[in-house]
Amino acid sequence: MNLGLFIPELCLASFAIAVILLDLIVQRKGYLVLVSLVGLLVSAGFTIAMWGDGPEAILGDMLAVDSFALFFKLLFLGIAALVILSSVDYASKMERFQGEFYALILLSSLGMMLMAATTDLIAIYIALDLASISLYILVGFLKDAKSTESSLKYLLLGAVSSAVLLYGMAMVFGVTGKTQVADIATALQSMSISGILDNPALLVGIVFLIGGFGFKIAAIPFHMWVPDVYEGAPTPITAYLSVGSKAAGFAVILRVFYSAFGMPEWLSLNWGAVFAVLAAIGMTVGNITALPQTNIKRMLGYSSIAQAGYLMVGLATMGMAPAGNLLGQSSILFFLAGYALANLGAFSAIIAISNKIDSDLIQDYSGMIKRAPWLALALSLCLISLIGMPPAAGFMAKFYVFSGAVQHGLLWLIIIAVINSVISAYYYLRVVKVMWFGEPSSEEKVPSSAALKLVLFLSCLGVLLLGIIPGYVMKLAETAANMFRF
Amino acid sequence: MDSSYLTWIIFLPLAGAIIVALISNNHSKLIRYVSAIFTLVPLILAVILFVNFDRSAAAAGVMQFEQKAAWINSINAYYHVGVDGLSLPLVVLTAFLGFIVVLISWKINLRVREYFAWLLLLETSILGVFCSLDLLLFFIFWEIEIIPMYFLISVWGSGRKEYSAIKYVIFTLFGSAFMLAGILSVYFTTGSLSMVDLAQNGLGMVQSIMPAAPIFFLLLTGFAVKLPVVPVHTWLPDAHTDAPTAGSVMLAGALIKMGGYGMIRLCVSFFPQVARDYAPLLVTLAMISVLYGAAVTLRQTDIKRLIAYSSVSHMGFVLLGVFALGEVSLTGAALQMVSHGLLTGLMFAMAGMVIHNVEERNLNNLGGLARQIPIIAVVFSVAGLGSLGLPLTSGFAAEFIIFTGSFSSTIVNNIEVFTLLSVLGVVLSAGYILWMIQRTFYGPVQEQYNFVKDADGLERVYMFAFIGLIMLVGIYPAILTDVIKLGISPITGLIGG
Numbered sequence: 008m009n010l011g012l013f014i015p016e017l018c019l020a021s022f023a024i025a026v027i028l029l030d031l032i033v034q035r036k037g038y039l040v041l042v043s044l045v046g047l048l049v050s051a052g053f054t055i056a057m058w059g060d061g062p063e064a065i066l067g068d069m070l071a072v073d074s075f076a077l078f079f080k081l082l083f084l085g086i087a088a089l090v091i092l093s094s095v096d097y098a099s100k101m102e103r104f105q106g107e108f109y110a111l112i113l114l115s116s117l118g119m120m121l122m123a124a125t126t127d128l129i130a131i132y133i134a135l136d137l138a139s140i141s142l143y144i145l146v147g148f149l150k151d152a153k154s155t156e157s158s159l160k161y162l163l164l165g166a167v168s169s170a171v172l173l174y175g176m177a178m179v180f181g182v183t184g185k186t187q188v189a190d191i192a193t194a195l196q197s198m199s200i201s202g203i204l205d206n207p208a209l210l211v212g213i214v215f216l217i218g219g220f221g222f223k224i225a226a227i228p229f230h231m232w233v234p235d236v237y238e239g240a241p242t243p244i245t246a247y248l249s250v251g252s253k254a255a256g257f258a259v260i261l262r263v264f265y266s267a268f269g270m271p272e273w274l275s276l277n278w279g280a281v282f283a284v285l286a287a288i289g290m291t292v293g294n295i296t297a298l299p300q301t302n303i304k305r306m307l308g309y310s311s312i313a314q315a316g317y318l319m320v321g322l323a324t325m326g327m328a329p330a331g332n333l334l335g336q337s338s339i340l341f342f343l344a345g346y347a348l349a350n351l352g353a354f355s356a357i358i359a360i361s362n363k364i365d366s367d368l369i370q371d372y373s374g375m376i377k378r379a380p381w382l383a384l385a386l387s388l389c390l391i392s393l394i395g396m397p398p399a400a401g402f403m404a405k406f407y408v409f410s411g412a413v414q415h416g417l418l419w420l421i422i423i424a425v426i427n428s429v430i431s432a433y434y435y436l437r438v439v440k441v442m443w444f445g446e447p448s449s450e451e452k453v454p455s456s457a458a459l460k461l462v463l464f465l466s467c468l469g470v471l472l473l474g475i476i477p478g479y480v481m482k483l484a485e486t487a488a489n490m491f492r493f
Numbered sequence: 494m495d496s497s498y499l500t501w502i503i504f505l506p507l508a509g510a511i512i513v514a515l516i517s518n519n520h521s522k523l524i525r526y527v528s529a530i531f532t533l534v535p536l537i538l539a540v541i542l543f544v545n546f547d548r549s550a551a552a553a554g555v556m557q558f559e560q561k562a563a564w565i566n567s568i569n570a571y572y573h574v575g576v577d578g579l580s581l582p583l584v585v586l587t588a589f590l591g592f593i594v595v596l597i598s599w600k601i602n603l604r605v606r607e608y609f610a611w612l613l614l615l616e617t618s619i620l621g622v623f624c625s626l627d628l629l630l631f632f633i634f635w636e637i638e639i640i641p642m643y644f645l646i647s648v649w650g651s652g653r654k655e656y657s658a659i660k661y662v663i664f665t666l667f668g669s670a671f672m673l674a675g676i677l678s679v680y681f682t683t684g685s686l687s688m689v690d691l692a693q694n695g696l697g698m699v700q701s702i703m704p705a706a707p708i709f710f711l712l713l714t715g716f717a718v719k720l721p722v723v724p725v726h727t728w729l730p731d732a733h734t735d736a737p738t739a740g741s742v743m744l745a746g747a748l749i750k751m752g753g754y755g756m757i758r759l760c761v762s763f764f765p766q767v768a769r770d771y772a773p774l775l776v777t778l779a780m781i782s783v784l785y786g787a788a789v790t791l792r793q794t795d796i797k798r799l800i801a802y803s804s805v806s807h808m809g810f811v812l813l814g815v816f817a818l819g820e821v822s823l824t825g826a827a828l829q830m831v832s833h834g835l836l837t838g839l840m841f842a843m844a845g846m847v848i849h850n851v852e853e854r855n856l857n858n859l860g861g862l863a864r865q866i867p868i869i870a871v872v873f874s875v876a877g878l879g880s881l882g883l884p885l886t887s888g889f890a891a892e893f894i895i896f897t898g899s900f901s902s903t904i905v906n907n908i909e910v911f912t913l914l915s916v917l918g919v920v921l922s923a924g925y926i927l928w929m930i931q932r933t934f935y936g937p938v939q940e941q942y943n944f945v946k947d948a949d950g951l952e953r954v955y956m957f958a959f960i961g962l963i964m965l966v967g968i969y970p971a972i973l974t975d976v977i978k979l980g981i982s983p984i985t986g987l988i989g990g
Contacts, residue, residue, distance in 0.1 A: 337567075391640065396666075397633035403565075406629065406673070410568060413677040418703075421677060425670035432666050436643075436659065444647055444655060481567040 012057065012065050012072045015050040015080060016120055022046025023113035030106020036099065040458075043091050043109040047116075051084045068187060069130040070121070078340060078487035079123030079258045086251045086347055087116035089466065093355040094243040095458040096362055101148075108148060112247065115141030119255035126266070128176045128186040131259055132169070135223070138255055139165050142248060146240040157239025164232045165222065172219025178212030179267075188267040196270050203274075213268060213278060217285075220263075223256030226319060227289040230312045237308030242361065245304055246354030249311045250347040257318060257343060261336055265325060272329070279326015282319045283420050290316030290427040297434050302367050303357055306434060310393060311350070313431060318342055320420055321408045327415035334411035336488035341481055342408050345400030345473045349392035352466030356386035359455035359463075369438055374447025382455060383442045385463045390435040392470045395428050400473035407481065496558045498542055499574045502535040502584065503620045506591060510613035513606055521605040525595070528609040532592040532616060539588035546581055548975055553578075554983030556626060556689060564630075570686050574624040578980030579827055582973050583623045583754060586834045587747040589962070591616035594739035596955045597842055600849070601649065601737070608649060611641035612739060619747050623754060628676045628686040632669070635715075635755075638748065639665050642732075642740065649737040657731035664718055664728035672715025672755075678708045679763065692762040692984070709767040713760050720752030722812060723782040726805050733801035738845025741797065745804050746838035750830045753811045757823065757984065761815065765987040768818060772905045775816040780911050782809030787921035791928075794856045796844045799929055800837060803880065806918050807833050813915050814895040817908055820978075820985040822898030827977045829895055832887035832966060836879045839959040843873040846952060847933065850945050856929065861938035866947040870934040872956045877926040879963050882919050887966035892919060894974070904988065 026042055033039070054077055062073035070076075091112055098105050118138030125131045143165065147158025180186055182203075183194035195203070203209055221229040237245045269275050293313030300306035318339055325335030357367070359382055364371050376383040392399030405428065409421045455463075473480055509531025513524050542558055556575035564572040576584055594612060601608050618641070621634030639662055647658035680686055682703045718725045729749070733741050761768045786806030793799035807829070814826025846869055848854045851862065863870040879886030882893075899912040948956065966973055 396639070397636045402633070402636070406677075407568065409673070410677050410680060413674075414681045418674065418678060418707075421674050422671075425674050426667075429663060429666045429670050433659070433663065436662065440647065440655065440659070443644065476564075478563075478565045478567065481565060485567060 009063065009065060012063055013070070015053045015057075016117060018053060019046055019050045019113055019117045019120070022049070023110045023117065026110040026113065027106050030110075036105045039106055039109050040091060040095055043113055044088060046113060047084050047088045047091070051081060054080045054084065064126070069127045070124045071126045072124065074487045074489070075258075075262070076120075076124035078483060079254065080120045082254055082344060082347065083116045083119045083123070083251060086247065086254070086351065087112055089351045089355070089462050090243050090247045090251070092458045093246065093351070093358055093462045094241075096456050097241060097243055097358060104148070108145070111141045111145050115139075115145070115247075116251065119251055119258075122255045123258035123262075125259075126188050126262065128180065128188070128263075131263070132173060132176065135172075135255075135259070136169065138252065139169070142244070142252060145244045146236055146248070148244065149241050153239040154241065157236040161232055161236045168219050168222035168229065171215050175212045175215025175219055178208045178215065182206060182209040182212065188263055191267040192270050195268070195274070200271070200273065203271075214281075216263065217278070217281060220256050220260045221285070224253050224260070224318070225312050225315045226285050227292055227312065227316070230289070230293075230315075233312055234305045234308040237311070238302060238305045238367075242304065242354060242358045245307075246351050249307065249354070250343075250350050253311065253315060253318075254343045254347060257339055260322060261325070261339065264322070265336065269325075275326045277326075279323050282326060283323035283417060286316045286319035286323055287420055287423050288316075289313065289319060290424060294427050294430045294434075297431070300434070301369055303369050303372070303438065304367050306369070306438075307350070307353065310431065310435070313427065314346055314393070316427070317405060317408060317424060318346075320412050320417070320424060323417060323420065324408075324411040324415055327417065328411070333485070333488040334414065337481070337484040338404075338407040338411050340484035340487055341473075341477070342404040344480055344484070345392065345404040345470070348466045348469040348473065349389045349399065349401055352463055352470060353386055353389035353393070355459050355462040355466070356382050356389065359459045360386075360453055363451075363453040369441055371448065372438060372441050373445030375442040375445075375453070377447050378449075378451065379453035379455070382453060382463070385467050387439045387442065388467050388470060390439055392474070394432045394435050396432075398471065398474045400470045400477070403474055403477040407477075497560055498538055498558050499576065499624045500560055502538050502542075502588065503574065503617055503624055505531050505535045506613040506620070507617040510610040510617070513613065514610045516606060518604070518606045521602070524605050524609050525599060528595045528613060529592070531613060532588070532595050535616075535620070536588040536592045539585045542576065543581060543585050543976075546576075546578075546976060548979065553979045554693075557581075559626070564627075568629070568680075568686070569684070570629040571627050572630060573626040573687065573689075574630075575626050575689075576624060578976045578978060579757060580623045580754065580980070581976055582827070582831045583747075583750055583834075584620060586750070586831050587616065587619050587623060590742060590746040590834065590838055591620075593838070593842070593955050593958070594742050596951055597742060597845065598737075598739045599951060603649060607644070611644050612743075615641040615645070615743055619743070619751065622751050626688045628679065628688060631688065632673060632676055635672070635751065636669055638751075642736075642744070642748070645740040646732060646736045650735040650740065651737075652735045653731070654735045657728075657735040661728050661732040664725065668715040668718030668725070671711045675708050675711030675715070678703060678711065682708070688758065692758075692987075705764050705767050706770070709760055709764045709771070712763075713756065716752040716755040716760065718752070719749055719755070720808050720812060721749065721805060722778050722809075723785050723805065726782070726786070729805060730798055730801040733804070733841070734795060734798045738841060738849070741801075741841040741845065742838045745801070745841055746834040749804065749808060750834060753808070753815065753826060753830050756812075756815050757827070757981075761818070761823075762984045762987060765984075765989070768816065769904060769988060772816045772818055773907075776813060776905055776908065776911045779809050779812035779816065780915050782806065782812060783915045783918035784809075784921070787918045787925070790925045791921065793925075796847065796854050796856055796859070796929065796933065797841065799856070799925065800840050800844055803922060803925065804833070804837055806922060807837070807880070809918065810892060810895050810915065813899055813911065816905070817899035817902040817912070818904040818985070818988050819898045819902030820981055822895055822902050823981045823985060824974055824977050825891055825894030825896075825898045827981065828887075828966075828970065828973055829891035831973060832879075832891040832963075835959060835963050835966070836876055836886070836888055839876040839956065839963070840873070840880060842956065842959070843869060843876060846948060847873070850947075851942060856932040859933045860936040861934070862942060862945070863934040864938050865942050865945050868948045868953065872948075872960060873934070874930050875960055875963070877930050879967070881923045881926045885964060885967045887963045887970070890967050890970035894970070
């Protein structure tokens with residue numbers, strides 16, 4: 008076994024510990040940010056160095072080091088870096104536990120990186136818990152009533168969903184006798200159709216897996232926690248949840264469903280149809296419930312349920328497509344990258360604004376274009392990207408995902424999806440409208456720190472680049488989708 | 494032939510928008526001059542293209558001034574622009590209006606920097622739509638146009654501006670959502686996004702089976718909202734009425750032409766057989782648009798709303814010409830788009846001038862202005878007469894060609910009846926136009942308007958530029974029809990006799 012392939016994770020873990028220890032000795036907490044960022048950068052450096060090498064397995068075939076995992080690792084490292092940068096203002100208000108705050112962000116991104124790489128059901132469960140437990144704590148970090156309530160809610164529902172997931176894994180193991188996704192696939196192919204159908208445990212197990220993972224990606228009907236937790240959590244953590252946790256969930260689903268349950272075609276057609284229905288309901292419910300929201304964080308919470316719906320269109324495509332056609336996978340990867348940038352950008356603008364006005368109500372954003380023109384412009388661009396209008400990344404992402412779906416007979420789903428995009432335009436544009444045409448409640452300027460400016464600049468640049476010249480990232484996503492270890 | 498002319502024409506206004514956005518609001522004069530330059534140069538380039546356009550018969554159906562570069566390999570999308578006889582006149586029209594609206598907006602004082610930046614971005618997106626030869630590129634330009642228009646209406650508009658702006662956005666997005674589904678379907682039945690290949694090979698490129706009619710209607714929905722066709726026209730009167738003058742001129746002059754252009758370029762030339770099958774339905778809708786639009790126009794008392802509703806009626810003629818599917822009728826439809834762009838553009842500019850100078854827009858309160866503002870009165874009257882189809886103006890040439898073309902078209906059964914009924918729209922338009930001019934400019938002189946200013950020097954320049962073009966096309970329509978024919982004949986070749 009080549010431990011060198013595990014360096015990015017080891018590196019991140021040691022930096023996380025270093026941050027906690029440093030917290031005890033340094034007085035200027037700014038160094039903690041610096042150390043965390045260096046840790047992410049170093050880890051990313053090692054990850055990039057591995058890009059292009061052939062797929063390998065390490066730790067007793069528990070982890071795969073393939074382009075798919077590397078793509079997600081880079082995505083998570085980037086997300087964590089942006090989240091840490093956008094937390095600088097936020098965390099400086101905390102008197103204690105700053106070190107733990109950054110360390111937990113690093114640890115949960117370590118968990119997400121492992122989730123993207125694991126090829127074994129047990130390892131998936133452990134990685135998922137590492138990511139989740141860190142997030143439970145982070146959500147409650149403010150220690151006020153709302154934050155604590157949302158943390159508890161997240162913890163309880165998360166525990167239930169973990170139990171469901173574990174139960175599903177146990178059933179799959181019971182039928183196939185294997186925990187490795189590749190072995191499960193082999194075992195399934197050796198069974199006859201009637202052999203599987205006579206034994207409903209496998210199908211129930213798969214449904215439970217969808218439920219357990221569905222919690223992570225905020226798929227309907229496992230989305231109940233989203234609005235409350237998004238509203239109560241510290242805003243940078245909300246941003247982190249909405250992109251990191253979701254992307255990690257999709258990484259696992261892609262690998263497990265494609266590798267383990269992709270092969271008997273009638274099986275993949277069936278779970279593909281389940282995802283198609285979940286996608287249709289998810290985006291419709293998400294968008295319609297987002298319409299009346301007055302709190303911008305809650306609104307983005309519902310919008311993230313809808314975005315999960317668009318993403319699940321890609322999963323449905325993966326199920327419907329014959330093996331070897333990877334458009335569904337690569338389009339999900341691209342969509343996740345574009346969505347992460349737009350959502351992180353939107354949330355960091357919200358952080359800057361709410362730092363000043365101390366409110367998350369949309370009506371308090373009135374006239375923001377006069378108080379903070381660049382912030383308002385950046386937030387507008389990110390919201391336009393979330394609608395899926397050109398020239399932003401969101402449009403290309405939707406085009407890519409939908410084009411795969413049309414190819415596999417899902418035109419009905421696409422028509423639902425595009426109508427949903429129109430509905431979503433209404434509530435996203437309402438924020439834009441309030442910011443541009445409302446009267447400012449005061450003339451005071453809204454300041455933003457250098458770190459937040461950097462996050463906003465990077466995410467807006469990314470949103471525009473992915474929207475105008477998406478070719479390069481699409482190529483990366485295709486390579487990643489092509490290089491499953493199993 | 495690779496030429497970067499079109500790229501310059503499309504993106505110069507965008508470059509201007511970026512430069513304007515970086516100039517401080519205090520230098521409003523500089524902002525205006527920069528905007529004027531960055532729209533004048535594309536206009537000059539567009540005229541150069543028009544002069545150099547190859548009009549020989551061999552050029553029929555050939556894209557000229559093409560530029561093609563790889564863009565997104567994964568989905569086979571190219572940056573591909575070019576013009577043929579159908580799009581070139583619209584490009585020139587848009588470039589012309591784009592420059593004129595900067596002049597029209599010379600007196601804007603509110604948030605000058607943003608205003609001109611949005612205006613320039615709008616021009617880029619419309620030009621992009623007319624020049625794109627790749628479906629993805631086409632759709633991106635199509636969607637980008639929504640954002641500047643939304644801001645132009647809701648910040649610088651009047652009346653219920655925010656309501657009108659969001660209504661415009663939702664209608665347009667709704668239409669383009671269907672269009673996107675249509676484009677995706679085209680892409681996956683043929684594997685190509687190239688509008689040239691699709692038009693030439695049509696359904697010969699089909700790789701996977703998908704019935705053509707649903708795709709046709711998905712695309713058509715997007716264009717029908719834009720054109721607009723009754724019953725999805727309700728955004729238009731609101732948006733036109735509440736938009737600032739420049740916004741109305743761009744909307745009526747260039748933007749809604751995207752609908753007609755798209756119908757010819759995508760619906761008819763990709764799916765000639767479906768177009769034939771459903772032509773009776775669409776011709777009926779055209780007739781309803783013409784008559785209903787005209788009837789509603791008669792009831793309007795707001796000067797801008799009246800002109801807006803007249804557009805519904807006049808765009809009905811375009812729909813009639815397109816789906817009569819004859820070579821002459823399609824040529825007439827394309828000519829009508831240019832002519833209507835000039836006439837209605839001028840009418841909105843004049844209406845804006847009246848509203849700005851007189852500060853009154855209700856026809857019941859206006860009257861007798863011919864004494865006080867004779868120049869505006871004369872030019873407004875000429876525009877109105879052109880709009881009702883008086884000979885020597887472009888309106889006459891275009892409508893005459895549409896009606897003769899439709900009447901003699903052999904493709905649609907009973908087209909004569911539809912044509913004759915639609916001609917009634919002209920009679921009604923004579924009614925509302927003359928009534929509007931009479932209520933505004935004639936009748937007893939009203940004392941309170943004694944000190945109203947007439948058009949100033951700059952305004953005279955652009956209104957006579959409009960009049961000159963209207964007369965030029967009216968007297969010598971061949972200057973355009975010779976070009977348009979080259980774009981239309983390959984399409985009618987697909988439809989068959």
